[in-house]
Amino acid sequence: MPTSRASVQRRTSSLSRVLLTVTAGFFALSASTVFAKDTLTVYTYESFTSEWGPGPVVKEAFEKTCDCELNFVALDSSTGILSRVQLEGESTRADVVLGLDTNLMALAEDTGLLEPSGVDTSALSLPIEWNSDVFVPFDYGYFAFVYDTEQLPEPPTSFDALIDAPDDLKIIIQDPRTSTPGLGLLLWMKSVYGDAAAEKWEALQPKILTVTKGWSEAYFSLFLAGEAPMVLSYSTSPGYHMAIDETEQYQAAAFDEGHYLQVEVAALLKSSKNKELGRKFLSFMLTPEFQTAIPLTNVMYPATDIGDELPEAFTRLIEPANTLLIDSATVRDQRKAWIDEWLEATTR
Amino acid sequence: MSGWKPPHVNDVMSRFLSPGLAALLLLFVVSATALPFIALVQTAEQLNVLEVLNNVWIQRVITFSVWQAFLSTLLSIGLAIPVAIALSREPHFPGRQWLLNAFSLSLVMPTVVAIFGIVTVYGRTGWLSSVLNHVGLEPISLYGLNGILLAHVFFNLPLATRIFLVALDGIPSSQWRLSAQLGIHGFARLRHIEWPAIRSHIAGTAVLIFALCLSSFAVVLTLGGGPRATTIEVAIYQALRFDFDLGTAVSLAFIQLFICVLVLTLGSLWKQNVPTAFSNTDHHANWRPATQWRATNAFIIALASGFTLLPVVGLLTSALNPAFVRVVLSSSTTEALINTILVGLSSASLSCLMGIGLLLVARHCQYRWKWLRTSLWIRQAGNSILVMPPLVLGTGYFLLLRPYADVFSLALWLVIMTNALLGLPFVLKILEAPIHQMADSHDRLIQSLGIRGWARVRWIDWPTLKPAGGFAFGIAASLSAGDLSAIALFGSDRVTTLPLLLYQRMGSYRMQEAAVTAVLLLLTCLLLFMLSHWATRSTRRTETVQEHA
Numbered sequence: 075m076p077t078s079r080a081s082v083q084r085r086t087s088s089l090s091r092v093l094l095t096v097t098a099g100f101f102a103l104s105a106s107t108v109f110a111k112d113t114l115t116v117y118t119y120e121s122f123t124s125e126w127g128p129g130p131v132v133k134e135a136f137e138k139t140c141d142c143e144l145n146f147v148a149l150d151s152s153t154g155i156l157s158r159v160q161l162e163g164e165s166t167r168a169d170v171v172l173g174l175d176t177n178l179m180a181l182a183e184d185t186g187l188l189e190p191s192g193v194d195t196s197a198l199s200l201p202i203e204w205n206s207d208v209f210v211p212f213d214y215g216y217f218a219f220v221y222d223t224e225q226l227p228e229p230p231t232s233f234d235a236l237i238d239a240p241d242d243l244k245i246i247i248q249d250p251r252t253s254t255p256g257l258g259l260l261l262w263m264k265s266v267y268g269d270a271a272a273e274k275w276e277a278l279q280p281k282i283l284t285v286t287k288g289w290s291e292a293y294f295s296l297f298l299a300g301e302a303p304m305v306l307s308y309s310t311s312p313g314y315h316m317a318i319d320e321t322e323q324y325q326a327a328a329f330d331e332g333h334y335l336q337v338e339v340a341a342l343l344k345s346s347k348n349k350e351l352g353r354k355f356l357s358f359m360l361t362p363e364f365q366t367a368i369p370l371t372n373v374m375y376p377a378t379d380i381g382d383e384l385p386e387a388f389t390r391l392i393e394p395a396n397t398l399l400i401d402s403a404t405v406r407d408q409r410k411a412w413i414d415e416w417l418e419a420t421t422r
Numbered sequence: 423m424s425g426w427k428p429p430h431v432n433d434v435m436s437r438f439l440s441p442g443l444a445a446l447l448l449l450f451v452v453s454a455t456a457l458p459f460i461a462l463v464q465t466a467e468q469l470n471v472l473e474v475l476n477n478v479w480i481q482r483v484i485t486f487s488v489w490q491a492f493l494s495t496l497l498s499i500g501l502a503i504p505v506a507i508a509l510s511r512e513p514h515f516p517g518r519q520w521l522l523n524a525f526s527l528s529l530v531m532p533t534v535v536a537i538f539g540i541v542t543v544y545g546r547t548g549w550l551s552s553v554l555n556h557v558g559l560e561p562i563s564l565y566g567l568n569g570i571l572l573a574h575v576f577f578n579l580p581l582a583t584r585i586f587l588v589a590l591d592g593i594p595s596s597q598w599r600l601s602a603q604l605g606i607h608g609f610a611r612l613r614h615i616e617w618p619a620i621r622s623h624i625a626g627t628a629v630l631i632f633a634l635c636l637s638s639f640a641v642v643l644t645l646g647g648g649p650r651a652t653t654i655e656v657a658i659y660q661a662l663r664f665d666f667d668l669g670t671a672v673s674l675a676f677i678q679l680f681i682c683v684l685v686l687t688l689g690s691l692w693k694q695n696v697p698t699a700f701s702n703t704d705h706h707a708n709w710r711p712a713t714q715w716r717a718t719n720a721f722i723i724a725l726a727s728g729f730t731l732l733p734v735v736g737l738l739t740s741a742l743n744p745a746f747v748r749v750v751l752s753s754s755t756t757e758a759l760i761n762t763i764l765v766g767l768s769s770a771s772l773s774c775l776m777g778i779g780l781l782l783v784a785r786h787c788q789y790r791w792k793w794l795r796t797s798l799w800i801r802q803a804g805n806s807i808l809v810m811p812p813l814v815l816g817t818g819y820f821l822l823l824r825p826y827a828d829v830f831s832l833a834l835w836l837v838i839m840t841n842a843l844l845g846l847p848f849v850l851k852i853l854e855a856p857i858h859q860m861a862d863s864h865d866r867l868i869q870s871l872g873i874r875g876w877a878r879v880r881w882i883d884w885p886t887l888k889p890a891g892g893f894a895f896g897i898a899a900s901l902s903a904g905d906l907s908a909i910a911l912f913g914s915d916r917v918t919t920l921p922l923l924l925y926q927r928m929g930s931y932r933m934q935e936a937a938v939t940a941v942l943l944l945l946t947c948l949l950l951f952m953l954s955h956w957a958t959r960s961t962r963r964t965e966t967v968q969e970h971a
Contacts, residue, residue: 120930147915150926153664158914160666165828249648251664284565285648287929295931301546417479421650 112142114351116340117159117168119152121290121372128364128371135363142351151252151288156182163187164345169352172212172340175254176399177261179209179339180406189344193356199379200337201397209339212359213374216333216394217258218309218326219245220293225303229327233266237277244283244302246292250413253288254336259306260416261405262334265398271412275419282420309333309392314373316387325392332396338374444786447779448800454843455807458818465672465821474673479649480657484677487653490567490642491635494574495628501575502582505726507616508719509583510590515720521727522587525580528730530897530951531944532904533577533640534924538940539733540564540573541928542740549736569645574638578631580730589623590616608715629689637682637811640906640921644928654678658813659910668821675814682809740933741941749938754923759942762919765837766903766950772842773898774891777849780804781857782883788858789865804850807843812907815840820911833909833917840908845898852894853887860886892958896951904947920946 123129123146133144149155152173159166166187174182182188190207198204200214219236221229226243230236236245248256264271283302286292297305309326316322340359342352358364365376366383376384474480509518528536543549544564551561562568593615601615639655646652652660654674661671749755780800788797819836823829829836860883868882906921913922920943927936 149915150929157664157666161663161824162828162830163824165831167828251660291930299931414477414479417649420648421479421482 112140112348112351113145114142114169114348114355115145115147115167116170116172116355117147117149117155118172119155120148120150120288122146122173123148124290126371128367131367131371132364135367136355136358139358140351140354144355152254153178153252153257156185159187159343160185166343166345168343169346169348170340170342170355173254174209174339174341175258176335176337176339176402177254177257177405177409178402179206180402181409182341183208184406187344188341189346189349191342191356192353193360195360197360197378200377201335202337202399206339209341210356210359211337211339211377212364213368213372213377214335214337215308215310215374216335216397217255217262218307218311218329218333218392219304220297220307220311220324220326221304222297222300223323223325225300229304229325231328232330233263233274236281237274239281241280243281243304245281245304245306246283246296246302247285247306248289248292249285249287250416253286254338255289255306255308256285257409258334258336260412261400262398264412265334265400266331272415272419275416276422279420279422285420308336308374309394310369310373310375310388313385313387313391314370316390317370317385328392328395330395332398333394334398337377338372444779444782447776448783451776451780451804451843451846454839455810455815458815458822459810461821462672462675462814462818465668469669469673471673471676474670475677480670480674483652483654483657484681486651487636487655488681490570490574490651490653491632491638493567494571494578494635495632497571497575498578498582498631499624499628501726502579502586503620504722505579506583506586506590506620507612508722508726509587510616511715512719512723515723517727518723521723521730522584524727524731524734525584527948528577528580530900530904530947532900532906532921532947533573534644534906534921534928535737535904535940535944535947536576536733537573537641537644538924538928538936539737540569540576542736542933542937543732544569544572549732565645566651570638570641570651573641573645574635576730576733577641578634579726582627582631583726585623585627586620589619593619626689629685633682633685633689636685637678637813639811639813639910640925643906643910644925654681655811655813655907658817662817662820662911671817672821675817678811678814679809682811686809737937737940737944740937743934743937745934746938749935750942754918755920755939755942758918758920758923758939759946761834761917762903762921762943762946763950765834765841765909765919766899766946768838769842769845769902770895770899770950770954772838773845773849773902774853774895776842776846777804777853777894778857778887778891780846780850781853785857785861789861801850801854805847807846810843812840812844812905813911815843816908816911829912830914830916833912833914836912837908837919838902841902841905842898844905844908845901848897848901849894852890852897856887856890857883888958892954892956895958896954899950899954900947903950904943 118129121127129146133146136142136144147168149158152175155171155173156178159168159171162168171182171188188208191210192207193210195204195210198211200211204211219229230239230243236243247259250256250260263274267274284296286296289307292305293307293311296302297307304327307326309328312322312325315324340356342349342356346352360378362378362380362383365378365380368374368376369385369388375388509515509522512518541548541564544562545551546561546563548564554561564572597615601611606614636653637655638653639659642651642653642656643659646656654677658671658674658678661667661674780803784797784800787793787800816836819840820829823832823836864882868878873882903919904921906925909917909919909922910925913919918926920939924936924939924943927933927939
């Protein structure tokens with residue numbers, strides 16, 4: 075019967091159409107897997123990837139140099155980057171970790187999860203000599219207390235002065251267990267006071283309004299909202315306000331004892347399946363495209379000499395009287411004891 | 423006759439299938455609890471718990487945990503007594519039932535949501551602080567012990583009030599009549615009639631609240647102000663997520679377990695008065711004499727209402743902000759929402775399955791095999807999960823699976839599993855009575871009629887269990903969907919739920935986004951609870967209609 079034949083035909087044609095679609099889909103799928111762009115996954119801290127941070131600029135510039143995708147994963151804190159890859163072990167999805175610092179280097183290297191970078195670091199221009207073949211520095215800065223000149227016209231000029239100031243001078247600091255500036259402050263106090271650090275922490279306790287998990291919450295959410303007149307940050311932070319906001323309201327307090335240096339670094343993971351691309355990214359960090367973006371997006375000094383590209387505001391920053399740094403092997407050995415000491419002193 | 427089967431087949435079904443399946447569930451519950459525990463013990467063998475105990479900061483953490491739990495209990499109980507008395511003396515107070523419903527709501531209200539409400543009202547930039555500012559006073563700081571106590575009282579005052587109110591409502595009419603005849607009024611009435619009724623419930627309620635506050639995680643994580651206000655639960659989380667210090671995490675887990683067992687053992691001394699916090703039935707108060715001290719009562723009730731309702735109002739008003747549509751439609755929110763519903767439904771199903779399985783095995787032991795002690799032991803085993811705080815359980819799962827898989831990619835499964843076990847004691851509590859009552863009264867009849875195996879489950883057990891089952895499912899689903907502990911441990915940028923998203927948004931002080939997330943989470947939990955309640959009710963009604971037809 076014609077009707078039934080037509081329906082059979084219709085059924086066959088619809089069947090073949092389904093088959094065709096499935097096959098086409100299959101091919102499209104396999105094609106997309108074959109020609110899929112390589113993806114480089116980078117674990118970093120939150121402020122690096124924010125819209126005003128270096129993340130978006132770096133992503134665009136790097137993706138131009140390769141047929142690949144750069145995927146930043148923002149973790150809730152900077153030390154969190156390290157504990158996260160430790161927790162994930164071999165099965166981590168990260169190819170590169172970005173945002174550890176000089177203090178954490180020995181600790182990170184001891185995990186056995188990192189691999190030598192093979193990057194030529196001769197272009198570096200840092201206040202210290204660089205001799206690690208695992209870590210590649212991308213910027214540096216000095217820890218400093220940044221203050222609001224409108225709330226605090228005359229800031230303390232040393233740790234002693236800060237500790238002796240009246241108790242209504244409140245500061246916001248970060249937790250040394252989670253944040254690299256927090257650990258920086260711990261080591262800064264340690265290099266200034268040595269064995270007396272614990273009692274100085276106890277004396278400083280009444281000034282501490284709160285201890286935040288990461289730098290962003292302390293700086294943006296609390297300090298800039300006017301919750302406290304002083305916050306632990308970097309000597310370079312005022313550079314952003316002077317260059318972008320065109321205001322002198324926020325300044326860094328120069329301390330007589332000197333300032334503690336932080337060099338921020340990135341490294342390649344042994345477990346990465348994209349090592350070539352990872353190395354390419356680590357080299358890219360030292361090119362002018364990356365380095366010139368640093369001062370006004372990450373608000374740190376670039377790790378290489380970028381000459382005239384350094385914003386004018388950066389020439390008006392405080393110069394530390396004395397550069398302090400504890401070598402990372404000592405930090406690795408003492409970190410737990412010093413953090414316990416800090417916990418003990420600040421909860422007494 | 424179409425449904426008839428040869429007796430021997432049915433016999434096989436009843437003998438092996440139904441108890442067999444239940445036993446399988448029992449095995450599952452036991453291994454799901456025991457395996458992480460064994461993983462903890464194995465790790466603990468290589469470390470010295472005493473060494474951790476020597477750390478001065480850890481000692482302070484332990485002291486603080488106990489101290490804040492003690493203060494929270496004292497405040498909650500102390501404040502609940504006058505509120506319960508005032509409510510009991512004012513049975514016709516306008517909005518009374520409404521307030522009691524709001525008190526029950528706090529059972530399904532996720533902790534993080536309540537914390538957000540508390541921050542909007544009592545926080546540094548909250549309503550109370552701006553009022554204080556106008557008067558020229560310093561704003562109060564919520565971070566630290568103040569905030570923790572405030573939040574714990576917020577959760578436990580309604581709980582304690584409900585328990586005491588049930589106790590007061592249980593005073594027999596004869597006692598009231600006698601007291602009226604004897605002319606007992608005012609303080610004498612309080613001392614001789616009301617106080618004895620409440621007193622017998624204080625110890626049990628106190629132990630319950632103390633245990634809840636001791637293992638409180640979300641409150642301390644969000645409102646604890648840094649290292650000065652840390653509890654053992656939070657310290658476990660920090661050791662694991664901040665420092666990757668498995669040794670300290672496991673040692674702390676054991677310390678926490680030890681204290682919890684100690685508290686609950688002490689609590690079982692007052693076992694007969696450990697109150698049922700989850701009663702599904704409405705209590706009808708007995709007759710009582712005319713109300714006294716009306717102004718004081720009204721004042722106390724108004725204060726209690728303000729305290730518990732303001733945060734909810736604060737939450738709702740702050741959610742109506744310009745970011746509302748953007749946040750609701752953002753992919754991170756929808757993804758978290760889907761995960762939250764998935765976690766709620768899956769872990770509630772698992773809880774109910776495990777709970778019913780355990781209870782059926784216990785019933786079989788008791789009525790068929792007459793193994794009374796085994797039956798009791800099985801029911802106790804499910805309840806013993808109460809002493810396993812979520813973070814301890816989570817740490818165990820973490821250690822168990824880490825050698826074989828990327829724990830973070832299994833996050834959702836682990837959260838479902840952990841939350842299912844945490845919901846189990848509640849499910850057991852709710853379903854125990856209906857399952858046993860039915861067996862008590864009808865077991866012989868059912869047996870003599872030869873209704874066995876699946877037929878018994880389908881025609882006898884299921885219809886009687888359905889309403890209580892719906893209630894249990896709703897409680898388990900909303901508790902699991904609103905829980906922050908397991909997801910805080912296993913969650914990451916890849917897997918989030920609404921509680922975690924809310925915590926993160928609050929943590930980075932994005933309050934507008936946080937407000938919208940909080941309302942969304944609250945609605946999700948309420949819907950999960952009400953839908954499961956409603957679903958089981960409506961089908962029951964149709965079945966009754968069919969029966970009549």
